[in-house]
């Protein structure tokens with residue numbers, strides 16, 4: 001009897017807190033959305049969105065940030081997948097150290113990273129602030145560091161879910177060299193982990209502000225801030241656009257993971 | 271014809287020695303087991319043959335070619351792991367064909383060979399399944415097919431059946447032997463299960479603490495163990511330390527009881543200590559039949575093991591086991607009762623160490 005009571009109570013509180021959390025999360029978004037639609041007095045409309053989509057600086061920022069994000073993802077995957085693989089295989093005891101190093105970008109404020117980068121790379125021997133191309137390289141390097149905690153963790157979790165060492169040895173005994181082991185065995189089994197890391201990486205770069213601002217590159221982040229200084233409705237619309245982008249990414253992640261599940265299911269039934 | 275040769279293999283991990291002065295020659299087509307308790311260096315030795323570990327010193331030669339420093343992917347050695355290690359992202363067919371794909375074989379050739387291998391392990395129907403859709407036993411069959419598909423010169427198996435339940439283990443054991451004999455492939459099989467080693471092998475290498483204790487065929491290993499360790503580890507030999515009384519006549523004594531040994535004690539001196547061993551099944555009650563050695567004993571315990579009854583008894587101050595067939599006419603003594611048992615002088619073995 002008591003048990004039933006307490007179970008009822010927990011389920012009541014679960015729902016209560018659940019609803020509270022949802023409200024806490026969605027109310028501001030709803031508020032922003034509502035506000036963004038009220039640019040024209042008295043009617044709900046997409047005027048703020050139209051203005052943004054008509055602004056060439058938005059598209060410039062969008063294109064720039066997407067390009068940077070994609071390059072960042074490629075570079076950081078190319079760095080982290082082999083590194084973490086090597087760590088699992090040869091120096092598993094280094095994992096705690098790696099974990100601390102990769103969490104540093106969380107601890108060190110972005111502004112310090114930027115000043116560090118600018119101070120180090122705006123003078124010889126490695127001067128990277130003299131052309132936009134070189135500055136972009138610096139940007140990518142900074143983005144890779146900023147997104148490092150996500151990429152490392154995503155790949156680490158994926159790596160832990162497979163028996164890296166035995167799979168490597170099995171592939172080697174079948175004649176595989178290192179490149180083939182990675183390309184045929186390790187990476188395919190990390191696909192989802194890498195995808196997950198990449199999407200978070202993407203969202204981080206798309207919203208990044210400080211690096212682009214100080215290195216004076218036309219990314220989406222600074223555009224958003226500048227818009228916010230002079231306008232009221234457009235930034236709200238932009239916030240909704242960027243939320244949608246993030247959710248779209250998460251949706252993609254969900255889609256890919258459930259699709260690979262479905263594929264597995266299908267094979268079972270045939 | 272010598273096929274695989276391990277000479278003076280030595281392996282240390284830092285200060286700890288895993289394998290010490292390991293010497294072995296394996297003939298073409300031979301099935302050799304490494305048998306020993308956990309941590310005795312079986313896996314380490316196998317991994318040196320596969321190329322996953324470098325020996326600290328010594329050499330591995332296959333077909334007269336020194337392989338010691340050849341990387342594992344250039345050895346053409348098939349390996350089967352305890353954990354199956356199938357590639358989760360590939361189907362059964364892709365797993366089996368992987369080695370051939372790496373070797374750059376044509377699609378048709380791979381397809382043909384994969385079908386052939388799958389029919390060899392009787393798993394044709396599982397062609398397009400993924401590993402997680404297979405039972406452990408099926409996965410291990412596929413792993414075997416995958417290792418054999420590349421037509422390796424040597425097949426290495428590291429406790430391939432340990433993760434499976436008893437019935438599957440028994441079936442797959444027969445299967446491995448059948449396939450091995452059909453293909454005539456030289457095989458090294460690591461196990462800590464004496465029954466597995468005895469039933470499968472042409473020869474058994476019994477190991478303890480990184481060293482070879484004895485190499486011999488199952489019959490020799492079981493019936494003529496040379497060391498106390500082998501005697502204890504393989505089967506359940508009774509061992510006791512005895513003192514040589516008369517080397518010429520082959521008489522020794524333990525706990526003041528004399529013992530006649532048919533094989534004699536040549537090369538031993540009077541008063542020297544030797545380890546002797548007697549298999550439990552070589553004892554019988556004096557009432558049934560008289561043999562050369564007769565002992566007074568006290569019955570300590572009686573255990574029924576199905577077709578066999580194991581009687582634990584005390585002779586002098588030493589505990590011995592006697593196994594006797596469980597037939598209806600058997601008259602079992604009382605626990606704590608005094609009895610007389612007997613064994614042939616040929617049943618008494620003298621061990622080296």
Ligand SMILES: Nc1ncnc2c1ncn2[C@@H]1O[C@H](COP(=O)(O)OP(=O)(O)OP(=O)(O)O)[C@@H](O)[C@H]1O
Nearest residue numbers: 283287288306307308309310311312313314315462
């Ligand atoms: N990479 C390693 N680093 C340090 N010591 C190791 C390493 N691999 C094995 N050893 C040690 O070498 C010894 C032999 O190990 P090995 O794995 O060969 O034993 P095994 O006979 O296969 O045992 P099991 O039946 O438990 O598998 C053990 O004492 C083990 O601790």
Ligand SMILES: [Mg+2]
Nearest residue numbers: 312313314428
């Ligand atoms: Mg082992």
